[in-house]
Amino acid sequence: KQPGANPAATATAAAAAAAAAAAAVRTNSSQGQMSGEPEMGYGQPNAPRSPLLSPNLNPQMASMNPSLLKLDNALQSAPNVHFTLNAETLETAALNKTFPVPTDAVADKIHFLVNNLSTSNLPQKGKEIAGKLSSEYHSWFANYMIVKRVAQEPNFHHLYLSLLEKLNSSELNQSMIMTTIQYVKILIKSDRIKTHSSDRSLLKNLGSWLGQMTIARDKPVLQKDLDLKKVILDAYEKGKMIAVIPFIHKVLEPCKSTK
Numbered sequence: 001k002q003p004g005a006n007p008a009a010t011a012t013a014a015a016a017a018a019a020a021a022a023a024a025v026r027t028n029s030s031q032g033q034m035s036g037e038p039e040m041g042y043g044q045p046n047a048p049r050s051p052l053l054s055p056n057l058n059p060q061m062a063s064m065n066p067s068l069l070k071l072d073n074a075l076q077s078a079p080n081v082h083f084t085l086n087a088e089t090l091e092t093a094a095l096n097k098t099f100p101v102p103t104d105a106v107a108d109k110i111h112f113l114v115n116n117l118s119t120s121n122l123p124q125k126g127k128e129i130a131g132k133l134s135s136e137y138h139s140w141f142a143n144y145m146i147v148k149r150v151a152q153e154p155n156f157h158h159l160y161l162s163l164l165e166k167l168n169s170s171e172l173n174q175s176m177i178m179t180t181i182q183y184v185k186i187l188i189k190s191d192r193i194k195t196h197s198s199d200r201s202l203l204k205n206l207g208s209w210l211g212q213m214t215i216a217r218d219k220p221v222l223q224k225d226l227d228l229k230k231v232i233l234d235a236y237e238k239g240k241m242i243a244v245i246p247f248i249h250k251v252l253e254p255c256k257s258t259k
Contacts, residue, residue: 086198090147093186099139106132110141114149117159126166138172142179146206151183154205161212173213180210181226184247188231193243200243207250216254 101107110132113125133141149160164173187193187203214221221228228248235244 086196087147087152087202089187089190089192089199090151090183090202093183094143094147097143099143100136101140102132102134102137106137107140111144114145114163117163119159119162122159122162122166126163129163130167133167133172135169135171138169138175139179142172142175145176146179146183146209150180150209151202151205154208157209157212177210177213178225180206180213184210184226188235188240188244188247193240200246203243204246204250207247208253211251211254215252215258218259221251 102110110129113129113132117125145160150157164176184203184206187199187206190199192199193203210221210226213219228251231244232241232248235241
């Protein structure tokens with residue numbers, strides 16, 4: 001303390017410095033810098049986008065599977081859609097998948113219908129989607145819904161479940177379940193779930209969806225498809241419990257209201 005210094009002014013300056021330091025810590029933490037690598041949010045202005053959403057960033061990756069790129073046109077132009085999760089892990093995996101793809105006109109129409117889906121127009125939009133979506137494109141539709149919608153929009157799970165009920169296709173439902181499990185395994189295998197909160201959120205969202213598609217409907221998650229006990233044991237050995245336990249919890253959550 002310097003002679004003649006004003007104690008009130010000194011305390012005010014110290015408080016301001018502490019507040020600035022705390023704000024800096026919160027900013028760094030929210031950007032994912034605890035892992036040494038900033039995480040990107042699609043809702044942030046001028047944030048870099050993944051290769052799947054911006055083919056010009058990496059033409060070689062984009063050319064591997066144009067089917068998923070085609071599905072993004074409507075999302076990029078919709079002003080009311082803002083992704084808050086970095087789904088890079090899922091989108092990169094989707095590039096390696098191959099399946100029959102509809103024409104641009106059909107894909108854009110289905111994408112538009114899903115993008116404008118609501119509880120009030122569900123009967124009408126569901127009927128239109130059913131008229132456009134033939135069985136050969138179920139894998140394409142399942143991959144789009146899981147990667148772009150279900151994993152990133154947990155608040156709309158109930159709406160997408162209602163859409164599947166309107167489409168009334170056991171084949172499509174099974175494709176949705178198996179596609180969900182495939183991407184769950186991809187996330188669990190990745191070491192990013194140890195350090196990236198966005199990947200943990202994606203996994204938790206897929207767990208919630210899987211539980212609603214299976215256990216909530218009195219259907220089991222078959223051990224041959226996904227061995228939940230083994231998933232927990234492996235996570236314990238590999239230090240991934242921080243991601244796997246919330247995932248398991250979400251899968252089993254519907255147990256409290258089923259038979």
